[in-house]
Amino acid sequence: MEEKIVIKNVNKFYGKKQALFDIDLTIEKGMFGLLGRNGAGKTTLMKTLAVLHKKKSGDINICGITVEKAKEIRAITGYLPQDFSMYPNMKCDEALEYLGYLSGIKKAECRKRVTSLLRKVNLIEHRHKKIRELSGGMKRRLGIAQALIHEPKVLIVDEPTAGLDPEERIRFRNLLCEVAQERIVILSTHIVGDIEATCENMAIMDSGRILWKGTVHDIIENARGHIYTANVEKRFLPQIKKDYIVTGMLAQSDYVTLRIVSDAEPDLPNTVLTEPDLEGAYVYCLRSMGCDVSGGDE
Amino acid sequence: MLFGKECRKIFHSLTYIIYCIIVILMLTTQYFSDCAEKEYRPVRGEYDYGETIIEDHDLVMSNATDDLTTEFLSNRYVCYPFGFYKAVQLNDKKKAKIEKYIFEITGLDSDGIAEKKNNSMLYNFTDGTHNYSEYEIDGMPISDTVTYERFKEIMSDIDDILGGGSDYAVDSLVFRFSRVPMTYEQAIEEYDEMMENDRISGAYARLFSDYAGFVLAIIPVFVAAALSAADRRHRTSELIYSRKTSSICIIFTRFAALVTTMFIPVLICMTAAFLQILSLYGTKDMDMTTMFTLPSFWLIPNIMTVSAVGMFVTELFSGGTAILVQFVWWFMSMMTAGAAGLIGRIEKFTFVCRHNSLYYRNEFIGNWDNFVFNRIFYIAVSLTAVVLTVFVYEFKRGGSFNGIRLFGKDSIFRHKA
Numbered sequence: 001m002e003e004k005i006v007i008k009n010v011n012k013f014y015g016k017k018q019a020l021f022d023i024d025l026t027i028e029k030g031m032f033g034l035l036g037r038n039g040a041g042k043t044t045l046m047k048t049l050a051v052l053h054k055k056k057s058g059d060i061n062i063c064g065i066t067v068e069k070a071k072e073i074r075a076i077t078g079y080l081p082q083d084f085s086m087y088p089n090m091k092c093d094e095a096l097e098y099l100g101y102l103s104g105i106k107k108a109e110c111r112k113r114v115t116s117l118l119r120k121v122n123l124i125e126h127r128h129k130k131i132r133e134l135s136g137g138m139k140r141r142l143g144i145a146q147a148l149i150h151e152p153k154v155l156i157v158d159e160p161t162a163g164l165d166p167e168e169r170i171r172f173r174n175l176l177c178e179v180a181q182e183r184i185v186i187l188s189t190h191i192v193g194d195i196e197a198t199c200e201n202m203a204i205m206d207s208g209r210i211l212w213k214g215t216v217h218d219i220i221e222n223a224r225g226h227i228y229t230a231n232v233e234k235r236f237l238p239q240i241k242k243d244y245i246v247t248g249m250l251a252q253s254d255y256v257t258l259r260i261v262s263d264a265e266p267d268l269p270n271t272v273l274t275e276p277d278l279e280g281a282y283v284y285c286l287r288s289m290g291c292d293v294s295g296g297d298e
Numbered sequence: 299m300l301f302g303k304e305c306r307k308i309f310h311s312l313t314y315i316i317y318c319i320i321v322i323l324m325l326t327t328q329y330f331s332d333c334a335e336k337e338y339r340p341v342r343g344e345y346d347y348g349e350t351i352i353e354d355h356d357l358v359m360s361n362a363t364d365d366l367t368t369e370f371l372s373n374r375y376v377c378y379p380f381g382f383y384k385a386v387q388l389n390d391k392k393k394a395k396i397e398k399y400i401f402e403i404t405g406l407d408s409d410g411i412a413e414k415k416n417n418s419m420l421y422n423f424t425d426g427t428h429n430y431s432e433y434e435i436d437g438m439p440i441s442d443t444v445t446y447e448r449f450k451e452i453m454s455d456i457d458d459i460l461g462g463g464s465d466y467a468v469d470s471l472v473f474r475f476s477r478v479p480m481t482y483e484q485a486i487e488e489y490d491e492m493m494e495n496d497r498i499s500g501a502y503a504r505l506f507s508d509y510a511g512f513v514l515a516i517i518p519v520f521v522a523a524a525l526s527a528a529d530r531r532h533r534t535s536e537l538i539y540s541r542k543t544s545s546i547c548i549i550f551t552r553f554a555a556l557v558t559t560m561f562i563p564v565l566i567c568m569t570a571a572f573l574q575i576l577s578l579y580g581t582k583d584m585d586m587t588t589m590f591t592l593p594s595f596w597l598i599p600n601i602m603t604v605s606a607v608g609m610f611v612t613e614l615f616s617g618g619t620a621i622l623v624q625f626v627w628w629f630m631s632m633m634t635a636g637a638a639g640l641i642g643r644i645e646k647f648t649f650v651c652r653h654n655s656l657y658y659r660n661e662f663i664g665n666w667d668n669f670v671f672n673r674i675f676y677i678a679v680s681l682t683a684v685v686l687t688v689f690v691y692e693f694k695r696g697g698s699f700n701g702i703r704l705f706g707k708d709s710i711f712r713h714k715a
Contacts, residue, residue: 079537098300
């Protein structure tokens with residue numbers, strides 16, 4: 001069975017409103033990041049891949065199975081929704097067993113997998129805790145465990161790190177990378193750091209469209225020569241923010257060091273062309289595609 | 299496995315605990331207190347042995363005509379259209395029609411009726427909202443020219459004039475107007491029926507089912523709606539939708555879990571009821587199985603139907619709507635069953651079957667075919683509702699349908715507005 005997802009010309013509507021426009025993507029084994037702002041259409045695409053939404057047109061083929069064969073697709077995909085939640089009175093192991101049975105796993109096998117997964121996500125000591133007693137990070141880890149209970153070929157995780165503290169976020173990213181050794185993992189997020197830390201391949205979405213797809217390295221290279229740093233007095237900051245796209249600021253007494261995305265060298269003191277990062281590259285990509293990246297008024 | 303997990307989910311829900319408390323409390327305060335003492339063989343010379351129903355056409359015509367004249371003179375007719383109490387007042391044109399029928403039945407003219415009125419006592423009553431007076435009319439003559447067939451035609455017309463649901467509906471005539479005081483011999487016969495043909499437990503099983511039946515015609519909807527709405531309330535719908543198991547398996551497993559768990563407190567009460575009658579009567583004349591078989595056949599269709607309808611309406615709309623729908627249905631069923639009398643009248647389609655007595659076995663047996671049809675019909679209704687739930691669930695699961703919201707910010711009425 002081929003281990004890739006092929007998405008061709010997929011369109012999706014909510015009533016009369018179009019949510020996805022001609023989505024074309026090929027996703028291979030390993031971590032794949034889908035980056036975009038809130039409302040970009042990431043969750044819609046994730047849900048369409050998880051057979052929770054129906055596409056209007058186009059083709060989706062997951063590991064050789066067309067998405068119309070819902071039952072077969074459900075058997076090979078694991079899904080962690082954006083707001084993962086379970087019955088609050090259930091214990092961790094009970095919840096996993098319940099979802100395991102719903103995935104058609106036999107009792108003895110299910111128990112074995114539950115223990116192994118709880119160990120993997122570092123929740124084995126909390127197995128008898130009720131869901132409502134878990135912290136946000138623990139819940140997300142349990143979310144990953146439930147998505148893996150039936151050993152899927154594809155794991156779809158939607159905004160998994162939102163709201164997690166830095167330590168939990170790192171732990172979660174490492175867990176995803178570990179899981180991605182054996183399968184396709186699609187990580188949808190609006191947090192650039194998550195993609196930068198975990199993914200080799202990625203796509204950028206905005207307003208229901210794929211703006212860019214390729215490797216993380218390529219998108220960063222694409223922005224090379226367009227990311228600058230400048231050291232300016234704080235009092236000029238409001239004007240500079242109006243004139244340029246500022247992606248980072250580091251204040252030092254009366255001065256502030258800015259990271260600026262610009263086609264030409266900014267007319268500012270102490271401007272230096274700098275090494276691009278994914279955040280700058282992402283903003284550069286959005287801007288070069290004509291998206292509004294002004295960030296609003298201050 | 300999945301069935302066990304669904305049962306466990308129900309056992310841990312507060313709604314289910316409340317359900318168990320209500321069922322046990324209702325049966326304790328109603329059935330167990332009614333049946334705390336042994337029934338003894340009637341003794342000759344007792345003041346009252348109760349009533350019995352016989353099919354005596356002369357008695358029907360006489361009693362019905364007395365009641366009709368009473369109501370005609372006060373122009374106040376008590377009816378139960380669709381099971382709801384209604385005091386009907388007629389306009390002059392309709393009053394004239396009723397008067398004409400009374401003339402035909404009795405052979406009297408307006409002077410004759412006025413004379414009857416003048417010779418009767420006037421009583422004052424209140425129906426809770428206003429006062430009214432009624433003449434106690436008794437012994438109205440029946441014309442020789444009126445056959446029972448013609449009498450039924452007249453009664454049918456009168457029931458139509460009154461808007462239906464009156465005591466004069468043809469189906470109600472014998473039940474309403476052909477009651478006679480039970481004689482000692484009849485009382486002995488009823489008692490012997492209970493001891494010999496019902497073998498004690500049959501009679502108690504009927505009474506137990508009657509009390510449990512009207513509770514189980516409404517309370518299960520709370521548990522069913524809570525279980526069905528739990529996925530949405532705890533935001534687990536998508537997790538479950540994305541699983542391999544088919545919608546038919548999920549819904550039927552949940553349905554089976556609901557029926558099983560909700561039958562458990564009923565079974566416990568049945569066992570307690572059986573132990574109670576064993577302690578009162580001993581084992582000698584006792585049928586050892588009927589206390590379990592009859593209530594199971596009587597009550598499981600109630601639990602099945604209420605659960606299935608609760609699941610279906612909750613999937614289609616919401617938990618609140620399911621409770622509302624079931625409450626209206628239950629209320630109407632109770633009123634219909636109440637209007638039909640609490641003993642011996644089991645219709646083919648009345649959801650709540652009633653037989654509120656240890657006696658009148660023959661009336662119950664006389665309705666046995668209706669009863670069996672009724673219970674099988676409601677099993678079929680419940681299975682149909684479960685199948686419809688599967689369809690709704692499958693549509694929701696594939697993202698084709700998201701349920702109809704009647705209340706809240708996503709209400710269909712808001713969109714239209």
